[in-house]
Amino acid sequence: MSGFLSYLIENGHGLPRNPLKALVAPRPIGWISTRSAAGVLNVAPYSFFNMVCDSPPLIAFSSGGRKDSLCNAQERGEFVWNLVSRPLAEKMNQTSALVGPEVDEFSLAELTPAPGIAIDTPRVAESPAALECRVTQIIRLTGLDGTEADQWLTIGQVLAVHIREDLIKDGLFDTGAAQPVMRAGYAADYAGIDAGAMFKMRRPDPGAA
């Protein structure tokens, strides 16, 4: 039986690269669209992202530094999550380019803005699913000693949902058919979900969801 590499964070991992993000992987990608106070459209990927509870339905993304998506979500109080499907992976990657707030990243990546039904921020029309959100909280994150980090968690409540109809099978969203792209491992690593990657396992409690 193999041993373990065990280390205290304060002593370092001793590996060529920090394994943490490869351990907590794959992570869903929050492809976040926003509009600036000046009206410029923005879209960017965030893999420090997840749905954090379902009642109320809240999703969150975390920005290292005060990036445009955070500033726009704060200024306008809203953002949209767009699903990154495998055919959209390269466009998602283009939208991670470090460009100024004056650059319309829909145009940059040749994406089509589709108007919201609950908010004034457009979703990515090419994406097979999207969630329109209003910001509930923006939390500046701290470490154990209470020191404020330059890390900002934006939480939003989902107000409207868009799902491409061909992905609804017998009333259920077909996650495998949507082929979501996930962030995995190190800098250039991704994982894909497709029908073959899905499996079922019922919870032990009868009636549990």
Ligand SMILES: Cc1cc2nc3c(=O)[nH]c(=O)nc-3n(C[C@H](O)[C@H](O)[C@H](O)COP(=O)(O)O)c2cc1C
């Ligand atoms: C797949 C992927 C995931 C990313 N996840 C994050 C993240 O969780 N937090 C972050 O601050 N930046 C993340 N980035 C980098 C941002 O996308 C990048 O800094 C981008 O320019 C931010 O755009 P914005 O200023 O328009 O918001 C990620 C990049 C990629 C390609």
